[in-house]
């Protein structure tokens with residue numbers, strides 16, 4: 001008999017029938033002799049709708065009040081699910097984030113979990129042998145105020161709970177069958193992975209694959225939580241996320257991801273002297289603008305170009321900032337291109353396989369796609385391309401690695 005944490009996302013609990021389906025999955029697991037703690041998201045688009053409602057009343061509402069509001073979505077899905085389980089005749093209790101012991105810092109709307117005090121849950125499991133349903137995405141701070149963990153935060157709630165309870169398994173139920181080698185919605189031949197490493201999953205999650213919340217993967221890696229991503233609809237086995245995977249040697253890469261939230265800025269004709277890069281990137285850093293790929297051209301006599309990428313949402317602010325300091329930095333102009341995407345390949349198998357990057361570039365060459373920038377790390381290679389080429393590029397790379 002084990003302890004299993006199961007998390008169900010918004011689509012999985014969107015309607016009455018779906019809540020009843022989730023109640024069945026939970027009680028099936030319970031009937032097999034497991035202790036079950038389930039973490040639920042708000043139903044469907046509830047969180048977005050609550051945000052809209054708030055905007056109508058006060059577009060500048062304080063983040064404390066926003067958290068008070070948004071946390072209610074999860075209370076609805078959890079109490080309804082508990083009722084569905086009651087109706088099936090099983091012992092069950094639903095708990096809010098604070099009842100479940102989630103203590104967070106005070107960054108309203110983006111709070112970090114400091115600790116999960118599991119006494120209440122533990123006693124529900126031990127004394128009452130209850131199924132426990134917990135609201136995802138929320139906790140309380142030291143002032144006893146409700147906080148939320150940031151959009152998509154229920155994954156992180158589930159993993160934190162699995163770590164604190166030392167659960168045997170944390171299952172993330174969603175609307176896809178698991179983690180794929182590429183987005184199956186537009187990539188022909190995309191396959192579901194049986195297993196993937198934490199590091200690969202982390203890269204994929206931050207590179208645009210939207211199956212798991214970044215922070216939840218970081219936490220799972222840190223606390224060695226056995227994770228599994230699976231569909232609440234299909235009943236098929238999902239993808240296991242773990243430290244080392246058996247099949248690692250077989251494939252050079254695990255997946256191809258596309259990130260559209262990118263823009264490229266180029267500082268043209270910057271003076272070629274020490275300290276310029278330092279000044280440019282400190283300015284951006286002070287405004288919390290994260291820079292990703294950086295490319296500095298060779299000097300042409302006195303000047304050179306520096307180009308780099310930022311998140312697309314940050315591009316205008318970055319440009320304004322640089323223009324404000326134009327005379328101090330001494331460049332000719334700033335070019336901004338928002339019609340670019342970052343396409344990346346990720347794979348732990350890349351470490352000891354020479355030629356993986358070349359293979360990716362070869363696929364792009366065969367498809368006649370031009371690369372603007374390149375960056376590499378131990379387990380990934382990213383290229384910056386024109387947005388118009390993105391899907392074709394992902395397909396070409398995917399076919400090269402997975403079909404040849």
Ligand code: ASP
Pocket residue numbers: 009010041042047048073136137150151152153154155
């Ligand atoms: N309901 C929250 C959101 O939509 C949390 C979650 O779904 O994980 O962002």
Ligand code: MG
Pocket residue numbers: 009010041042044047152
């Ligand atoms: Mg949601």
